[in-house]
Amino acid sequence: MDAEEFRRRGKEMVDLVADYLENIEDRPVYPDVEPGYLRSLIPTEAPQDPENYEDIIKDVERVIMPGAASPACTELETVMLDWLGKMLQLPECFLAGTHGQGGGVIQGTASEATLMSLLAARCKAVRRIQATNSDMSEMEILSKLVAYTSDQAHSSVERAALIGGVKMKKVPTDEHYAVRKDMFMKMVEEDKADGLLPFYFCATLGTTPSCAFDKTEELGPLCNEENMWMHIDAAYAGSAFICPEFRPLLNGVEFADSFNFNPHKWLLINFDCSAMWVKKRADLIGAFKMDPLYLKHENQESGLVTDYRHWQIPLGRRFRSLKMWFVFRMYGLNGLQAYIRKHVVLAKEFESLVRADKRFEICADVVLGLVCFRLKGSNELNQNLLKRITQCREIHLVPCQLSGRFVLRFAICARKIESHHVQKAWQHITQLTFELLQEPEH
Amino acid sequence: MDAEEFRRRGKEMVDLVADYLENIEDRPVYPDVEPGYLRSLIPTEAPQDPENYEDIIKDVERVIMPGAASPACTELETVMLDWLGKMLQLPECFLAGTHGQGGGVIQGTASEATLMSLLAARCKAVRRIQATNSDMSEMEILSKLVAYTSDQAHSSVERAALIGGVKMKKVPTDEHYAVRKDMFMKMVEEDKADGLLPFYFCATLGTTPSCAFDKTEELGPLCNEENMWMHIDAAYAGSAFICPEFRPLLNGVEFADSFNFNPHKWLLINFDCSAMWVKKRADLIGAFKMDPLYLKHENQESGLVTDYRHWQIPLGRRFRSLKMWFVFRMYGLNGLQAYIRKHVVLAKEFESLVRADKRFEICADVVLGLVCFRLKGSNELNQNLLKRITQCREIHLVPCQLSGRFVLRFAICARKIESHHVQKAWQHITQLTFELLQEPEH
Numbered sequence: 001m002d003a004e005e006f007r008r009r010g011k012e013m014v015d016l017v018a019d020y021l022e023n024i025e026d027r028p029v030y031p032d033v034e035p036g037y038l039r040s041l042i043p044t045e046a047p048q049d050p051e052n053y054e055d056i057i058k059d060v061e062r063v064i065m066p067g068a069a070s071p072a073c074t075e076l077e078t079v080m081l082d083w084l085g086k087m088l089q090l091p092e093c094f095l096a097g098t099h100g101q102g103g104g105v106i107q108g109t110a111s112e113a114t115l116m117s118l119l120a121a122r123c124k125a126v127r128r129i130q131a132t133n134s135d136m137s138e139m140e141i142l143s144k145l146v147a148y149t150s151d152q153a154h155s156s157v158e159r160a161a162l163i164g165g166v167k168m169k170k171v172p173t174d175e176h177y178a179v180r181k182d183m184f185m186k187m188v189e190e191d192k193a194d195g196l197l198p199f200y201f202c203a204t205l206g207t208t209p210s211c212a213f214d215k216t217e218e219l220g221p222l223c224n225e226e227n228m229w230m231h232i233d234a235a236y237a238g239s240a241f242i243c244p245e246f247r248p249l250l251n252g253v254e255f256a257d258s259f260n261f262n263p264h265k266w267l268l269i270n271f272d273c274s275a276m277w278v279k280k281r282a283d284l285i286g287a288f289k290m291d292p293l294y295l296k297h298e299n300q301e302s303g304l305v306t307d308y309r310h311w312q313i314p315l316g317r318r319f320r321s322l323k324m325w326f327v328f329r330m331y332g333l334n335g336l337q338a339y340i341r342k343h344v345v346l347a348k349e350f351e352s353l354v355r356a357d358k359r360f361e362i363c364a365d366v367v368l369g370l371v372c373f374r375l376k377g378s379n380e381l382n383q384n385l386l387k388r389i390t391q392c393r394e395i396h397l398v399p400c401q402l403s404g405r406f407v408l409r410f411a412i413c414a415r416k417i418e419s420h421h422v423q424k425a426w427q428h429i430t431q432l433t434f435e436l437l438q439e440p441e442h
Numbered sequence: 443m444d445a446e447e448f449r450r451r452g453k454e455m456v457d458l459v460a461d462y463l464e465n466i467e468d469r470p471v472y473p474d475v476e477p478g479y480l481r482s483l484i485p486t487e488a489p490q491d492p493e494n495y496e497d498i499i500k501d502v503e504r505v506i507m508p509g510a511a512s513p514a515c516t517e518l519e520t521v522m523l524d525w526l527g528k529m530l531q532l533p534e535c536f537l538a539g540t541h542g543q544g545g546g547v548i549q550g551t552a553s554e555a556t557l558m559s560l561l562a563a564r565c566k567a568v569r570r571i572q573a574t575n576s577d578m579s580e581m582e583i584l585s586k587l588v589a590y591t592s593d594q595a596h597s598s599v600e601r602a603a604l605i606g607g608v609k610m611k612k613v614p615t616d617e618h619y620a621v622r623k624d625m626f627m628k629m630v631e632e633d634k635a636d637g638l639l640p641f642y643f644c645a646t647l648g649t650t651p652s653c654a655f656d657k658t659e660e661l662g663p664l665c666n667e668e669n670m671w672m673h674i675d676a677a678y679a680g681s682a683f684i685c686p687e688f689r690p691l692l693n694g695v696e697f698a699d700s701f702n703f704n705p706h707k708w709l710l711i712n713f714d715c716s717a718m719w720v721k722k723r724a725d726l727i728g729a730f731k732m733d734p735l736y737l738k739h740e741n742q743e744s745g746l747v748t749d750y751r752h753w754q755i756p757l758g759r760r761f762r763s764l765k766m767w768f769v770f771r772m773y774g775l776n777g778l779q780a781y782i783r784k785h786v787v788l789a790k791e792f793e794s795l796v797r798a799d800k801r802f803e804i805c806a807d808v809v810l811g812l813v814c815f816r817l818k819g820s821n822e823l824n825q826n827l828l829k830r831i832t833q834c835r836e837i838h839l840v841p842c843q844l845s846g847r848f849v850l851r852f853a854i855c856a857r858k859i860e861s862h863h864v865q866k867a868w869q870h871i872t873q874l875t876f877e878l879l880q881e882p883e884h
Contacts, residue, residue, distance in 0.1 A: 003460045010456030017452070018445045030835040108550065109756035119605060142607060143581035156757055159730055163561060163755070165584060165607045264758075272758060288601055293843050313605070313755055314551035315598055316706075316714060393472040401735050 001053070001330065009053055016057075031068040035305045038067055038075035039098065046083040049332040056329050069319065071305070077106055077321035078306055084263070084275055084324065087242045087333055091254045094277040096306070104277040105311045106320045110235035111156035112313060113260035113276040116284060118147060118160045118200055121229030121257070123287035125199035128227065142166060146191050147200035150179045150214055152207040154233065160202075167196075176365060177212035177402065179203065181219055188226060200229045203256070205249060206237025209400035209407075210364035210372045213237070213249055220255020232259045235274070239266035240344070240368050243337045249367070257283065266343070266369070266413065267336060269323050285310040343369040343412040346422050350410055353426045359433065363402050369412040372402065375433065379406035381442065388432045395425045443495070443772065451495055458499075473510040477747045480509055480517035481540065488525040491774040498771050511761065513747070519548055519763035520748055526705070526717055526766065529684045529775055533696045536719040538748070546719040547753045548762045552677035553598035554755060555702035555718040558726060560589060560602045560642055563671030563699070565729035567641035570669065584608060588633050589642035592621045592656055594649040596675065602644075609638075618807060619654035619844065621645065623661055630668060642671045645698070647691060648679025651842035651849075652806035652814045655679070655691055662697020674701045677716070681708035682786070682810050685779045691809070699725065708785070708811070708855065709778060711765050727752040785811040785854040788864050792852055795868045801875065805844050811854040814844065817875065821848035823884065830874045837867045 001009065041063045064072045078096045081104025085095050096103030107113045126141050133141075142165060149157045151170040161168035171179045171187060188198045201223050203214040216232060223230040232253060238261020240246040253259055260276040263269040278284050288310055309315050331339070351366045354373045363372040374382045383406055386399055397408050410425070436442065443451065483505045506514045520538045523546025527537050538545030549555045568583050575583075584607060591599045593612040603610030613621045613629060630640045643665050645656040658674060665672040674695060680703020682688040695701055702718040705711040720726050730752055751757050773781070793808045796815045805814040816824045825848055828841055839850050852867070878884065 003464050006463075007456055007460045010459070011453045014449055014452030014456060018449045021448075022445050028835040029838045030832065032835065109758045111757045112755055115755060122607075137585070139581055139585035142584075143579070162730060163605070165564075271760060272756075288604060293841060313554055313557060314714075315553045316551045318713060390472065393470040393474065396471045399735060 005053070009057075012057075027065075027068075031066060031071065033067050033071065035071065036075070036098065038063060038072060039079055042079065044082075045086050046328040047332045048334055050335050051329040051332070053330065056326060064322075073317065073319045073321070074306055074308055076319075076325060077308065078103060080321040080324040080328070081105065081275060081277065083328060085277060087336075088238070088250065089241075089247055090259070090277060093279050094253075094259065096281075101281060102277060102279045103281050103306065104275055105308055106324075107260070107274040107276050107312055108272045108314075109156075109274050110154070110233055110260055110262055111159065113258070113274055114154075114157050114202060114231060114233055115160040115163060116276070116312060117229065117231035117258040117260075117278075118164050118166075118202070120278075120284045120287045121147075121200040121231070122164055122166060124229065124283055125197065125227075129197065141197065144195060144197045145199045146196045147202070148184065148187065148198065148228075149202040150177075150204050150207065150212075152177050152209055152212055153202060153204050154208050154235070157202045157204075157233065166200075173212065173214075177207060177210050179214040179219060181215060181222055184219060185222060188222075188228075198226055198228050200231070202231045202233055203252075205232055205234035206368065208236070209409075210402055211237060211368055211370040212364065213367070216252030216255065218252075220252045224255055229258070230256045232256045234259070234261040236262065236265050236370075237368055238275075239263060240340050242267075242333065243340055246340075246368070263324065266340065268327050268331065268339065268415065273320050273323060281306075281311070343417070346412045346417060346419060347371050347410075349419060350412070350422050350426065353422075357430065359437075363405065363407045371410040372400065372407050373410065374405065374407050377442075381436070382406045382408060385429075385433060385436055388436060389429065392428070392432065394428050447495070451499075454499075469507075469510075473508060473513065475509050475513065477513065478517070478540065480505060480514060481521055484521065486524075487528050488770040489774045490776055492777055493771040493774070495772065498768060506764075515759065515761045515763070516748055516750055518761075518767060519750065520545060522763040522766040522770070523547065523717060523719065525770060527719060529778075530680070530692065531683075531689055532701070532719060535721050536695075536701065538723075543723060544719060544721045545723050545748065546717055547750055548766075549702070549716040549718050549754055550714045550756075551598075551716050552596070552675055552702055552704055553601065555700070555716055556596075556599050556644060556673060556675055557602040557605060558718070558754060559671065559673035559700040559702075559720075560606050560608070560644070562720075562726045562729045563589075563642040563673070564606055564608060566671065566725055567639065567669075571639065583639065586637060586639045587641045588638045589644070590626065590629065590640065590670075591644040592619075592646050592649065594619050594651055594654055595644060595646050596650050596677070599644045599646075599675065608642075615654065619649060619652050621656040621661060623657060623664055626661060627664055630664075630670075640668055640670050642673070644673045644675055645694075647674055647676035648810065650678070651851075652844055653679060653810055653812040654806065655809070658694030658697065660694075662694045666697055671700070672698045674698045676701070676703040678704065678707050678812075679810055680717075681705060682782050684709075684775065685782055688782075688786075688810070705766065708782065710769050710773065710781065710857065715762050715765060723748075723753070785859070788854045788859060788861060789813050789852075791861060792854070792864050792868060795864075799872065801879075805847065805849045813852040814842065814849050815852065816847065816849050823878070824848045824850060827871075827875060827878055830878060831871065834870070834874065836870050 082095045085104055094102045125145060126138055129141050145166045147161050147166055147168040148171050150173055152173055158168055171184050174180050191198055203216050203219055205213050220230055241250045258278045262274045264271040264273040308317060347366055347369045350371050351362060354360045354362055359375055360373055361376050363374055375385060386408055389397055397410060400407050400409055524537045527546055536544045567587060568580055571583050587608045589603050589608055589610040590613050592615055594615055600610055613626050616622050633640055645658050645661055647655050662672055683692045700720045704716045706713040706715040750759060789808055789811045792813050793804060796802045796804055801817055802815055803818050805816055817827060828850055831839055839852060842849050842851055
């Protein structure tokens with residue numbers, strides 16, 4: 001949608017809201033639909049090609065309004081997570097469908113998804129261990145539980161363990177910053193020998209520092225054998241898996257118990273929208289179900305209704321699936337794939353520029369839209385370069401540390417980015433580099 | 443703002459967004475402001491009377507844009523929570539000001555605020571107890587910690603304890619459904635005698651079932667003496683405390699460590715916006731601080747900057763304080779107070795209608811906008827009445843259980859509600875009651 005159409009459609013939307021509020025008393029206060037009403041009103045998959053805005057907005061009255069905020073909000077979310085799951089070619093067991101045991105939910109952030117998976121895993125582990133060790137108290141079990149994640153994992157993973165009150169150990173990564181089976185298995189065996197109870201592994205596909213990918217295809221079977229919950233955090237990289245050529249990066253998800261990525265990061269959905277799927281929804285729900293009378297409703301026990309309040313920390317929920325519905329239809333799968341591919345091409349373009357300049361080095365494989373690079377030389381030199389870049393306020397780079405080295409990260413993420421922006425950014429960086437290296441102390 | 447002005451302003455806003463996006467490359471990618479820049483650009487308190495929309499929208503360019511998303515998003519939030527805290531006449535120690543140790547934060551829901559307070563209390567208790575009992579392990583302490591809340595408290599409080607992995611006990615309430623000191627003290631003494639470690643009490647001001655108020659003025663000093671964290675959950679009722687005549691209901695907050703209410707419930711701010719204050723921000727931050735390199739920034743250690751990511755579960759944040767800024771200025775304190783008072787008057791009007799009908803009884807004190815009532819007679823009779831009301835879809839009531847009795851709840855909460863809506867609702871209820879009582883089985 002270009003700016004001109006945005007102005008027109010935005011103004012129509014303002015009128016739609018005003019009309020709605022002016023005539024709200026003509027609408028019933030309570031919807032008159034049966035559980036599951038929505039699924040049959042819309043297609044089972046996202047469109048391949050962009051749809052017309054007129055058609056989309058008309059569907060708001062046809063599909064959403066009869067179900068009002070509830071159950072439309074819940075039902076659209078379940079179907080949208082199925083749409084998105086199909087785009088990613090997630091195994092069938094992660095989809096809700098009409099009779100599935102799995103399904104998806106929108107969390108606010110990947111931090112919340114990680115926390116929910118860890119808490120569900122904790123609860124499941126305590127129950128399983130107590131079933132065969134009735135003499136062990138819950139606290140005794142908790143004190144022996146141990147979770148694992150990559151030494152490259154996001155800080156929110158460690159924080160989830162802190163909140164959940166369980167130990168978490170960091171698995172050292174290989175030269176590509178990925179967790180491999182051998183090292184992980186060694187840790188698990190040692191911990192078991194020490195009387196600990198391994199119960200959870202958070203794998204990362206696309207780490208924050210360098211966009212590295214843990215070897216989930218070899219780690220998954222190990223987790224399954226050891227009765228450990230495997231959660232996959234693909235917060236950034238997940239969006240790319242809608243492209244067949246990047247889908248192999250997700251291989252191994254079939255061994256996972258839960259999977260999460262953030263469409264708000266790279267799939268054109270406004271913040272916040274973090275998509276999470278579980279294989280067995282009962283695992284999540286079982287951990288936190290509370291049913292006071294003021295939250296009871298008629299269809300609660302029918303099995304037809306999803307109560308997302310059991311799937312997350314907050315009780316109240318926003319209608320975030322509307323954003324997904326609009327974006328998926330406005331772009332179509334082809335449009336979304338084109339968007340991802342363009343960003344990856346631009347990252348490769350930047351990588352080539354860096355590689356062509358002998359003063360610089362590339363510090364990690366460039367797989368998607370992130371380029372980790374640095375000036376050959378000291379950390380201090382690179383810190384000085386970043387300081388200059390930040391002071392100029394022309395581009396914005398966030399650093400990381402890789403194998404003890406201070407590294408700059410060039411991330412392609414703006415919606416309207418083009419090749420000339422990348423070229424201009426590189427010119428800017430090299431100009432500042434030139435100035436920096438002129439100075440007597442270098 | 444009436445519908446006509448909404449249409450005009452909404453369309454101006456669409457143009458503003460389109461203009462912004464069309465000219466985004468002219469703006470610096472990084473703000474050029476000093477920490478704390480925003481506070482001096484706006485008043486220290488919310489306006490008493492409504493301001494002009496033109497003036498408010500002009501301030502977006504003047505106040506927000508120079509600070510871009512960051513730090514403007516954070517700084518406006520801190521100042522808005524100060525504005526709101528002053529409206530509530532919160533003790534000074536809860537305000538951030540320029541040098542305060544306390545301050546406010548926007549959480550998504552009261553559930554999250556309760557969880558954060560419980561986790562902070564847990565961490566503080568473990569550290570305090572370990573300091574004097576170095577032989578006790580963290581797990582041993584955790585296994586002995588005990589939290590308390592009212593038997594009328596919201597289910598999310600119990601859920602917070604489940605997530606935090608600590609015991610929670612429900613304190614029985616008096617005939618007004620309030621927790622009193624005597625009963626609470628007895629439980630605490632007994633638990634201490636049993637070797638448990640009381641560490642947290644979640645008081646409720648305005649319970650979900652009946653809008654009852656725990657006696658925080660007598661409970662607070664007890665919590666302080668016993669080194670127990672007192673959190674006050676006033677999710678619904680909190681908005682009313684901006685009126686001097688309802689402010690006494692908040693007395694005792696001076697003993698609390700944290701306080702929370704939901705402006706999205708009754709203060710005209712769209713969902714979600716749950717306001718939480720703490721007396722000592724270090725208590726919250728200390729529990730979960732993680733500082734990886736990719737989240738470091740220059741002003742981190744200066745003490746001038748608030749990093750809200752340490753105050754909550756999610757890492758990412760939305761710019762929710764903008765909603766508060768606009769609403770506070772569009773209504774002014776007088777306008778907001780008038781809104782609350784009107785709802786309370788309408789609740790009293792409904793109460794009078796119920797009291798005048800001898801078939802009905804009022805089941806709890808009507809203090810704010812909630813009226814708990816029922817037909818004199820069996821629970822089944824009242825369940826049948828509610829079923830009819832729900833089937834008609836003219837009004838929507840949510841029930842509760844009070845002292846084993848099934849009770850209907852009439853809540854005044856629609857933005858445009860008038861006396862004639864209340865009258866019409868009561869006519870509807872009495873008509874359905876008449877039909878119900880005609881039936882042979884009654």
